[in-house]
Amino acid sequence: MKLKTNIRWLTILLGMAVVSSLYAEEKTKTADIVTVDAVIAKDVQDRQPVGEASSFSSDTETVVGWTLVKGAEEPIEITHVWSYKGEEMSAIPLNIRSSAFRTWSRKTLFGLTGTWTFEVKDPEGKVLATQTFEVTESPAPTKSKATTK
Structure with a gap:
């Protein structure tokens, strides 16, 4: 009877050690990001951002949040979070498939003027990077004065 009890405890402790080891390994993966x-930016060409800016006019339809991630264990997922005036508008999960990886997401602005925030989060929700940008009113078209001779 005592042997069975000891075997049960040994099995429980061994199971806890395995689970603990797996948890620590998972934590290590995300800690290395x-x-x-x-x-x-306005666009991406050849996997590089084009037209980087911190302010866009309201006639800009979409912007791109571009991220270069290094040090990630394979596979891992990050999230691009787009917020407008402090309210989350979308969260886009993106797979990171190598230790140095470029990825991006697009956001339609819908002509919404004001402050936007772009965050990159790891699988635990830790913010890895933040960019803030403004969308401003497009200038009204100016009417040209007709001249007559």
């Missing part, structure tokens, strides 16, 4: 760069 280093976001090298996160930018807001």
Whole structure:
């Protein structure tokens, strides 16, 4: 009877050690993530951001949140979170498939003027990078004065 009890305890302790080890390994994967760069741009060409800016006019239809992630264990998922005036508008999960990986998401602005925030989060929700940008009113078209001769 005592042997059975000892075996049960040994099995429980061994199980706890395995679970603990797996948990520590998962934590290590995300702890190694280093976001090298996160930018807001008008587009992406050849996997690089084009038209980086911190302010866009309201006639800009979409912007791109571009991220370079280094040090991630494979596979891992990050999230691009887009917020407008402090309210989350969308959260886009993106798979990171190598230790140095470029990825991006697009956000339609719907002509909403004001402050926007772009965050890159790891699987636990820790913010790795933040970019804030403004959308401003497009200038009204100016009427040209007709001249007559």
